[in-house]
Amino acid sequence: MxxxxxxxxxxxxxxxxxxxxxxxxxxxxxxxxxxxxxxxxxxxxxxxxxxxxxxxxxxxxxxxxxxxxxxxxxxxxxxxxxxxxxxxxxxxxxxxxxxxxxxxxxxxxxxxxxxxxxxxxxxxxxxxxxxxxxxxxxxxxxxxxxxxxxxxxxxxxxxxxxxxxxxxxxxxxxxxxxxxxxxxxxxxxxxxxxxxxxxxxxxxxxxxxxxxxxxxxxxxxxxxxxxxxxxxxxxxxxxxxxxxxxxxxxxxxxxxxxxxxxxxxxxxxxxxxxxxxxxxxxxxxxxxxxxxxxxxxxxxxxxxxxxxxxxxxxxxxxxxxxxxxxxxxxxxxxxxxxxxxxxxxxxxxxxxxxxxxxxDAAGGAAGTLDADERVAFGALPCTPPPPGELPDVERLCAWQGRFKLVVQQRDGGEQEQLFDVDADPHEQHDVAAAHPNVVRALRRRLDDWLARTAARRAPAGPLSRAGQQMLQQLGYGDR
Ligand SMILES: [Zn+2]
Structure with missing residues (x-):
């Protein structure tokens, strides 16, 4: 960004x-x-x-x-x-x-x-x-x-x-x-x-x-x-x-x-x-x-x-x-x-x-994307990868205007879905087939973002024993 x-x-x-x-x-x-x-x-x-x-x-x-x-x-x-x-x-x-x-x-x-x-x-x-x-x-x-x-x-x-x-x-x-x-x-x-x-x-x-x-x-x-x-x-x-x-x-x-x-x-x-x-x-x-x-x-x-x-x-x-x-x-x-x-x-x-x-609100209204328009990227949490390596995450998303690309990675493969989150906020209906250009554009932005941020990643530190116990008390289990 x-x-x-x-x-x-x-x-x-x-x-x-x-x-x-x-x-x-x-x-x-x-x-x-x-x-x-x-x-x-x-x-x-x-x-x-x-x-x-x-x-x-x-x-x-x-x-x-x-x-x-x-x-x-x-x-x-x-x-x-x-x-x-x-x-x-x-x-x-x-x-x-x-x-x-x-x-x-x-x-x-x-x-x-x-x-x-x-x-x-x-x-x-x-x-x-x-x-x-x-x-x-x-x-x-x-x-x-x-x-x-x-x-x-x-x-x-x-x-x-x-x-x-x-x-x-x-x-x-x-x-x-x-x-x-x-x-x-x-x-x-x-x-x-x-x-x-x-x-x-x-x-x-x-x-x-x-x-x-x-x-x-x-x-x-x-x-x-x-x-x-x-x-x-x-x-x-x-x-x-x-x-x-x-x-x-x-x-x-x-x-x-x-x-x-x-x-x-x-x-x-x-x-x-x-x-x-x-x-x-x-x-x-x-x-x-x-x-x-x-x-x-x-x-x-x-x-x-x-x-x-x-x-x-x-x-x-x-x-x-x-x-x-x-x-x-x-x-x-x-x-x-x-x-x-x-x-x-x-x-x-x-x-x-x-x-x-x-x-920005009208972004993607005609099924296209403005290359300069802002995209919000999201991901499911994952264990920090080594510096310089791309993260191995379960789910990545890129949201711009009314469209949101979701990339699901599982068992070595991946699935791309596109949702119109204005009309379908609960992401029930995949509209990727109807908007291939939007999928391509958002995927390119997503890949660029991953590469750019991985290149300047700071290493994560360990969590103290007390911190781990607090997570366990909250019910998040062990890692
Ligand atoms: Zn919270």
Missing amino acids: GAAWSGAALSSALLLISGCGDQPPAPAGPVALADRHPPQVVLVTLDTLSADRLGCYGGRDVATPHLDSIAADGVRFARAAVPMPQTAPSHASLLTGRSPFSHGLTDNWHSLAPEVDTLAELLLRRGVETGCFYNVFQFNDANLVQGFRTQVRDVSDLANDLLPKFFGWLDALPPAKPSFAWIHLFIAHTPFVPPDAHRARYVTADYDGPLDFSVRTRLELLRSGGFPPHYADEFLQLYDAEVAFLDERVGALLDGLRARDRLDRTLLLFMADHGESRALPTLGMHAFVASQETLRVPLLVRGPGVARGAVVESLVENVDLLPTVLESFGHDPVALLGELLDGRSLWPLLAADASEASD
Whole structure:
């Protein structure tokens, strides 16, 4: 993926949040919206949140007023992609701006190489105060918290109430200090433990068997012949209850920032690391499913310089968040990362009128592809291959406009399928025969991407014993 926007777009995007003190001076014009305040950015990653559960993405089953309010007050990205449906590789891409086959962390069972620069490291070196707040997942063992000067992990906090810890950190910051915080909310991932009020509202299924809702349990059920009656219904209802709880905690975050008079001067970015698989027989198995359900996620942004109530139809990816945040602090991501950067700053889309930003949406409408148009690549997790070698993955995909190419590799052979994901979001009808040119074009882009990223791959590191135990507790089994 090309790294750079045009110079004009880049310069217009720089410093949308102005600095003070030792920060670079703000440019003249409408972008200098946060004058007198240091840049403040809060990234919230929403684990396992499918876009279609949110009201602002067309969902009707769950009340999500707070996430919907962010869409109303900011920008909603209709086509946001993640490269893998697992927590560690997806977060690694978001935090490095590099695709998984470049940063090297291609499954949950390894760690990011220390020499790979993360967003937090880049900012910390440039005078930004950095803090991360998470509870369940082993981001420390996966080496994804490097660069955060404050690291708060509380595995005892299954109520997921990390916000008091975040606000304690925020309140202690010197007033003139620019800051970057990352909050990870694991709420929509199993095990499901929604508060009683949300459970009472959403869970009506009468499954009361002895089994829990862990990944391990579902794998055992699938191997032993399928789900018992009402299990799937209760799983889906518990998931919705957790989504409602997640939205409640997002509301608490917004309220806390508002009470501190910080809401309108904080750049807030909300993005899921992957969605959940809700279809049988892969119910709840997001880590092993590379579909639109898991790879297309919600992305919402609000804050100084961000358009209000806009919807961006252009395809974007989670690697775009690193350059976006770097620019918010006045740094040129291309100058810092060069060809290692797979993302593009979102600022030209955030600040622009949505109607001007949706050119990509029509991609492939006539059954052809624009060679310059963006493609989002996805893959199922795999064990990191040796440097320079192409990965041996089970499933690869390339999504552009309405079309998605899926390459399934199994038993030494492979199968290519093409889906019209606008008309067929669950990928039921292969239309490859009707669009051979699209298949060829997407396959060429996919092969180019694999070769390009493999050539600059960083080696993955091992995962600590504690990290492996955490994965086992979550039910992902051994590797
Ligand atoms: Zn996850």
